Amino acid sequence: MAEGRGNRNGHVLVPLAALIRRELRSEKMEKPSVRYGCAAQSKKGEDYFLMKTDCQRVPGNPSSTFSVFAIFDGHNGNAAAIYTRENLLSHVMSAVPRGLGRDEWLQALPRALVAGFVKTDKEFQSRGETSGTTATFVIVDGWTVTVASVGDSRCILDAQGGAVSTLTVDHRLEENVEERERVSASGGEVGRLSIVGGAEIGPLRCWPGGLCLSRSIGDMDVGEFIVPIPYVKQVKLSNAGGRLIIASDGIWDALSSEDAAKSCRGLPAELAARQVVKEALKTWGLKDDTTCIVVDIIPPDDLSTPPPPPKKQSKLRALLFRKRSHDSATKLSKKLSAVGIVEELFEEGSAMLAERLGNDECNKQSTSGLFVCAICQVDLAPSEGISVHAGSIFSISSKPWQGPFLCADCRNKKDAMEGKRPSRVKVV
Numbered sequence: 001m002a003e004g005r006g007n008r009n010g011h012v013l014v015p016l017a018a019l020i021r022r023e024l025r026s027e028k029m030e031k032p033s034v035r036y037g038c039a040a041q042s043k044k045g046e047d048y049f050l051m052k053t054d055c056q057r058v059p060g061n062p063s064s065t066f067s068v069f070a071i072f073d074g075h076n077g078n079a080a081a082i083y084t085r086e087n088l089l090s091h092v093m094s095a096v097p098r099g100l101g102r103d104e105w106l107q108a109l110p111r112a113l114v115a116g117f118v119k120t121d122k123e124f125q126s127r128g129e130t131s132g133t134t135a136t137f138v139i140v141d142g143w144t145v146t147v148a149s150v151g152d153s154r155c156i157l158d159a160q161g162g163a164v165s166t167l168t169v170d171h172r173l174e175e176n177v178e179e180r181e182r183v184s185a186s187g188g189e190v191g192r193l194s195i196v197g198g199a200e201i202g203p204l205r206c207w208p209g210g211l212c213l214s215r216s217i218g219d220m221d222v223g224e225f226i227v228p229i230p231y232v233k234q235v236k237l238s239n240a241g242g243r244l245i246i247a248s249d250g251i252w253d254a255l256s257s258e259d260a261a262k263s264c265r266g267l268p269a270e271l272a273a274r275q276v277v278k279e280a281l282k283t284w285g286l287k288d289d290t291t292c293i294v295v296d297i298i299p300p301d302d303l304s305t306p307p308p309p310p311k312k313q314s315k316l317r318a319l320l321f322r323k324r325s326h327d328s329a330t331k332l333s334k335k336l337s338a339v340g341i342v343e344e345l346f347e348e349g350s351a352m353l354a355e356r357l358g359n360d361e362c363n364k365q366s367t368s369g370l371f372v373c374a375i376c377q378v379d380l381a382p383s384e385g386i387s388v389h390a391g392s393i394f395s396i397s398s399k400p401w402q403g404p405f406l407c408a409d410c411r412n413k414k415d416a417m418e419g420k421r422p423s424r425v426k427v428v
């Protein structure tokens, strides 16, 4: 498992004591630095992005700084993309319980991201505007990268050593069989556009609405089986750092993940983003909005150079994801980080809210002593809250009177997303 880097005896396994020593050294190291750049070519003016490197987990404490990078690729207008760019971050942060230490905060993010995405969708829909958007939302805190996404704006990781992996799942009906089955089971009809004469053209879409995506924010004129529940993945990079490439489908329709990563290796982030866009346009031409963000996570003793091209690489082991075991998670994480392996801390893509919000061991109460809705964070009287598990098939293993709780409105939203309530699609 462990690579013998630094082991002069040539043994394959590094003694645990050495790993721990190395890790202690790395814990003392500063956080990695983050360099980033963005490039875009507009065709329809529906791509939006966010790059914010001064977010603070504890307001006023600079050592709790983290960064957010996101792409929102709108359709049927730009209102949903703009609204999501303005509101998603604050909705996610308001769903993280107060007063957590860094590790607990990172552990709370996957659930807060689900709540923040659903809240943003619900609020945008309540404005009565049409349009929808993809959202690929990346939080970088030290070596830990947390990605949440709906739609097909992909985020890839080019780890040191040249291994490219995808941190998102494409929610496209054409390619994603699982999502196609979910949409059909929730009452959506999946098919291609028929033209006069009966011929079917274009990608698979869901009807009503004709959207090619299976998840998005907004889209109130499409069925509510098009859900805003994000796929979430959290990884911890090794101390060698790595590069993230976040881009809208204008890039991915033209380039594979590998090609995008390869096209810009050795360039600093700003130039790398431009290079990826240039490469995509060369292959494909400007057919769609094309936006690319490149984020380099650079070890503190390597501030001057961008990630070197693969031929100059040390013989770091190829990227290897490791599932973490529940009891020894922290120890394992430290060991893996020390030997140059990217560790997978969390991965979940279910569209079922009950699965994504999990169980509350103790009832979460707001500071006012009331219960709060796990999605929109409004205060609830104890009699008002409906358990997210009530009446669901998951209630076998969990108690229906146990939290998290939802307000009546969010409970309706949940039922609609699961196809248990007529969707509020307006038939014109």
Ligand SMILES: [Zn+2]
Pocket: 373, 374, 375, 376, 377, 378, 406, 407, 408, 409, 410, 411
């Ligand atoms: Zn609510």
